[in-house]
Amino acid sequence: MSGWAEWFAAQRAARETAGLQRALRPRAAGDDLIDLANNDYLGLSGRPEVRRAAAGAALRWGAGAGASRLVTGTTTLHAELERELAGFTGRPAALVFSTGYHANLSAVSALADRETLIVSDAHVHASLIDAARLSRATIRVVAHNDVAAVRDALSAAGGRRALVLTESVFSVLGDAAPVDDLAAACAEHDALLVVDEAHGLGVLGDGGRGLLHSRGLGGHPNVVMTATLSKSFGAMGGAVLGSPALIDHLVNRARPFIFDTGLAPAATAGALAALRVLRAEPGLPARIHERGAALADRLGVPRSAGAVLSVPMPSPQRAVAAQAEALAAGVRVGCFRPPSVPDGISRLRITTHVGLDDARWAHAVDVVARVVESRPALV
Known part of the structure; x- marks a missing residue:
């Protein structure tokens, strides 16, 4: 194995040990998953x-x-x-x-x-x-x-x-x-x-x-x-x-x-x-704050000034597992791990969307709440 190949292998092994290995996951057009990981807060991309x-x-x-x-x-x-x-x-x-x-x-x-x-x-x-x-x-x-x-x-x-x-x-x-x-x-x-x-x-x-x-x-x-x-x-x-x-x-x-x-x-x-x-349609942003406030209260986290909610997790591995649990239930959420977090605390990152109808939004909130409530306490 060449010097560069050894270096790449060692780098990957270190990331995997720390729970920080990442991979691209292509999504298909028109899938039925509810996406609370993307930043299309107002749903304008699909208008x-x-x-x-x-x-x-x-x-x-x-x-x-x-x-x-x-x-x-x-x-x-x-x-x-x-x-x-x-x-x-x-x-x-x-x-x-x-x-x-x-x-x-x-x-x-x-x-x-x-x-x-x-x-x-x-x-x-x-x-x-x-x-x-x-x-x-x-x-x-x-x-x-x-x-x-x-x-x-x-x-x-x-x-x-x-x-x-x-x-x-x-x-x-x-x-x-x-x-x-x-x-x-x-x-x-x-x-x-x-x-x-x-x-x-x-x-x-x-x-x-x-x-x-x-x-x-x-x-x-x-x-x-x-x-x-x-x-x-x-x-x-x-x-x-x-x-x-x-x-x-x-x-x-x-x-x-x-x-x-x-x-x-x-x-x-x-x-x-x-x-x-x-x-x-100047009333669109107000709906972000209405939904975001209710979601933050449900999850027991601080309300956001914008559309981003952050839920601390006890480890990078647990954050990845929680993300997978939500995905299995049909909801995408973000997962932020070092070095993407300034304080080193891994988080689920959930974005508020107004492009979802009330029924799909309510279902997404229920799924995220179940995943968050099952996480171990931070120590």
Whole structure:
């Protein structure tokens, strides 16, 4: 066995011993399982008008954008989506990317360099962590949602440009960031606050306009918003929203944007159609919170600020077993294990969906409750 083969085998054996081995499990189109693991909170991916828009764009424009955005990969669809996203969220301008991951990589790596200080919440998404590393800035990780620690770090910046990284709703615990206080701290120190609204857009605020919009921070000059189009919008892609000067800078300096093929026309049109459905049906996000609150109370876990519920499990192995129990009963749930969890505690991750009818939702809740109630106590 070669050196690399031995290394791969040893790595896999270590993951299996720790209960951390993962595998891809393809799902078939149209299966009858109830999916509480995906992020299509509003059920917009399956809406007929969204599907028709995506299919129509593929027929008109082709399967892909054909080039990077700066060559010929920008279509009128991209421009429409950017204009309507900015208007919906109250931001001056927007730039669309192929994924939310690329949006975060671009925003942070184009704004920070070796002379910059990045102050990062300990629970931010991997895309923001990777973006901070890519920027080569000095990075200071502070305790989760600790505004005082952020202020201390900014005070010690020594005149350097500074970024503060957070999420509006955190993807594991489902809690919200104190964006008002963080924005105030950034304004005092002339720092930029980068807020990932991946789990806030479509869920929080007036008609799903996000946490920043709900707190009156839509046009705040010290706040940069990033988002994904693959969750509440049920499509694919990402966006950075802020001032025209910010967008101009990203177009010219963000390598993950400049050297990436543009978002495919079908995904662009699908996201645009989903945005228009949300705008026409502003009551959809309220149903997320109604169902989510009832589910949290049933499971005995804290209510989420968004659509993500997190149920701690005593071990990675028990989390995987509970996921399998739910699947055997016809319900998919998420399973988060290290390194995907910031505190090292394995969890079932359950997302609230409003696209399910009442009967299927009630059945899913019963299944999840039985699985959770049977778990051993945490020690």
